[in-house]
Amino acid sequence: MNAVVYLRISQDRSGEQAGVERQREACLARCAERGWEVLTVESDNDLSASGKRRRPGFENMLTAIQAGKARHVVAWSLDRLQRNRRDELRLYEACKESGASLSLVNGADIDFSTAAGRFVADSLGSVARFEIELKSDRQRAAQLQSARAGKRSGGRRPFGYEADGVTIREDEAKAIRRGYADVLAGESLGEVARRWNAAGLLPPQGRRDGTQGGVWRRDSVRVVLLNPRNIAKRAYRGEIVADAVWPPIVDAPTFEAVKATLTDPTRHTGRTSAKQLLSGLALCGVCGATVHAGGSTRRGVRNYRCSASTGHVARMADPVEDYISRVIVARLSMPDARDLMTSRDHPDIDSLRAEADGIRTRLTQLVAAFTDGALTDEQLRVGTERLRKRSAEIDAELADAGRADVLGPLVAADDVQAVWDSLTDARRRAVIETLMTVTIHPPGRGTRTFRPETVTIDWKTA
Ligand SMILES: [Zn+2]
Incomplete structure (x- = not known):
């Protein structure tokens, strides 16, 4: 009977810091008591992560369960085992699927191979699922509300604007206006991309810091030119929902003309230079x-x-x-x-x-x-x-x-x-x-x- 031990180092503001060594000893003792062979000890360190980073140890543990290699998961406590509701749900489902059991040093044993264990897993799982859905409903409602107010969405700095998403960055805005004019004059998107690259204007990437990366390509230029943000319209899920709080870069007729050109099904999208x-x-x-x-x-x-x-x-x-x-x-x-x-x-x-x-x-x-x-x-x-x-x-x-x-x-x-x-x-x-x-x-x-x-x-x- 193989077991996988899972340890997690996490910020512990309550002061009840269960050091990773203490976790490890207690979990290994549990395995010895039950006569389980320790297949592997996986651990993740959440201290540096802000909740966004993947947990390779957790993923390895899931893989071991799904592959049927581990029959038992041993952890210090439920909150050490999972970091968020989504991972919690994945763990329950993996255990239910393969009939693995969960053994918590500070908590109950949940045997997913029994009806009672599956019931507990389903109950805990549905609570987790409910919280996930509730959270995404709330997020969606908040996003829509913000969109209707014409505010920007988060994420990377938009090309043509400063990191606040509202102030126009003049050299980029000029390039965008020129891009619209070039497309209307029959120039290819590839040529616009080449000019932006040659002018040293690189696509913003990452989050709001607006750091630069990559080069312009036909497709990324197309995305910029078709973005209604450039006529100060706020789109939400592809529909314009409000006038935006930021100023426009081009006028609406120019934008519509370019949109008509770029979305024309008969447009030849290949390289026109050849x-x-x-x-x-x-x-x-x-x-x-x-x-x-x-x-x-x-x-x-x-x-x-x-x-x-x-x-x-x-x-x-x-x-x-x-x-x-x-x-x-x-x-x-x-x-x-x-x-x-x-x-x-x-x-x-x-x-x-x-x-x-x-x-x-x-x-x-x-x-x-x-x-x-x-x-x-x-x-x-x-x-x-x-x-x-x-x-x-x-x-x-x-x-x-x-x-x-x-x-x-x-x-x-x-x-x-x-x-x-x-x-x-x-x-x-x-x-x-x-x-x-x-x-x-x-x-x-x-x-x-x-x-x-x-x-x-x-x-x-x-
Ligand atoms: Zn002919």
């Missing part, structure tokens, strides 16, 4: 499928091929790209280029935002009315459905307003060609996509020179 300018963008003149980079030929010439069928279109990339670039620079250099942006109905952003706020309030009221029994399931469903639909429309309109950023830098430039040349491919793609649909036709037999009529440009804005 792409050719018109891959996935221009269409095959034969079937309408997109074209992609056809790989280099023997002479190392880049080309475009129909992505649906190898027989449709295969064109050298350089002349087509040169042509599209020349057309865009020419168009954006025209005196009326500004109209490309302003000819669109510019939505009244302030009134849209006000309407969106009103919808959120109305949704909260509907849920409250439902909770009070004033609404049926069906009334709630119909009511929220209509509001959510309108809310989605508003988000889309706000997103449209943000897309003007794609053309802005070019239209405002004195030297459009120079700005175009300075853009990354990702941003050029965004410009092309905003302005036109490009269709590439077969070049025709035996033709060596580029003929513009073999590339169709359909302008999206008249």
